[in-house]
Amino acid sequence: MQTNIQERIWAEIEDAAENPIVISHEYLDDEQLPQERQFEVLTEIFNTNVRTHEIRTISNHFSPVFRNGHPTHLSVIGSTGTGKTITIRWFLAQIEKFCAGKGIPFQQVHLDLCCPTPCFRALNNLACLLDASKRYRKGVSLEEIMGRVEAKLKSSDGYLAVFVDEADNVRTDFNTFYQFLVKRLPKRIGARLVLIFTSNRLDWMENLDPRVKSCLKVRELSFKSYDADSLKRILTMRVKKALQPSRIEEGVIDKIAALASQQHGDARKAVNLLRRSADLAEQDRTAITLELVDRAYEEIERDKYIDMIRSSPKQLQAALYAALTGKPRTGALHTGPAYLVYERFCSETGLRPISQRAFSDLLYELDMYGFIRARTVSRGRYGRTKEIRTSFSRAIMCNLVRTIRETFSMPPGVMPL
DNA sequence: TGTCCACAGGAAATACGGGGGT
């Protein structure tokens, strides 16, 4: 009996090893792919007429570098997954190479503000990238950091390209940061400064202090979402590199491209869907079929919320727990009763409860992330409050509740109706 | 028509933690 099982396992492993669908995983996940490989893939994709217009615009923009001129700054707008970041990085790498060939000093740094960052940290990161300062968490004045950056670059020459990725993510002192970058820094360093911003908000510069804004001469370039056709080329490229082409049913690429372009035109999500489908196919020992794409799509949707809540702060998890398990007496759940549930949850788990005011903000945050819909309504003499509703299926809701109970190491418990 | 509910949500105050300089 035992050998029987062992043999079967071994046979499974051999079978899976002999007939893999995925030949190289890293081409389905850019995180695993070293930068050079990423650039190679990108070069190939650009060669199939994807983003031709954008590349041409950026090239034009930077052409003054080779005529001893000074390009203005560049602001790139486009939603997530349109390839802003990788395209700019690719392009700057190319320019760097050309400049090296022609003996033009060209330095570039990539300041990635992928999550909301206070002015201080953004400046500190910049200083670190320029090797002008060590990393501080707190405790140093802004002036000090600015001074170090300036001192470092005082005697630089040629060009300095500062790529501020997700430029609208500077949270506090938004203006201080950009005043430094736009007005102050160019005057105090040797090299000619070229700023490149990306953002997914069209109006991100509207919040700028008018004095800074008037100083900031930018060319705007927008990256439109990928259409199904471009996505298809991108996917075809990935398939060629990563998968066994004979194991893909006809129409799969079309379907993934169609699904992704309908949604947001996000290439990352399209590739992710491809990978998920391939994983399912390997599990089932089948080819990648249209049905599997559907299944993978559903799984991604389901896991999205679980992953999100798992990586959220405890207080937010507790608030979601209250919002999901609080029983409305009639209609929707309101802030007050939800807060009572939250308080009970806190006393059960030993979490320090926060005030109702702060709790209300958490509900708002949950709404932003799409976990709940919290609408403020007036109920006449019964006061103003938020109406909390969820749109999850029961299965996802149970999953979420279980996940939260797990992170607080509570027994699984019974899901209230 | 006025009252009053049960909060919303803004602003300021406070607490806290981390870090530098002396």
Added chain:
DNA sequence: ACCCCCGTATTTCCTGTGGACA
């Protein structure tokens, strides 16, 4: 050891408010 600086989270205090109800 002490004080100062900085950022973040939270509390405290406050004014505002849409509409059911008398």
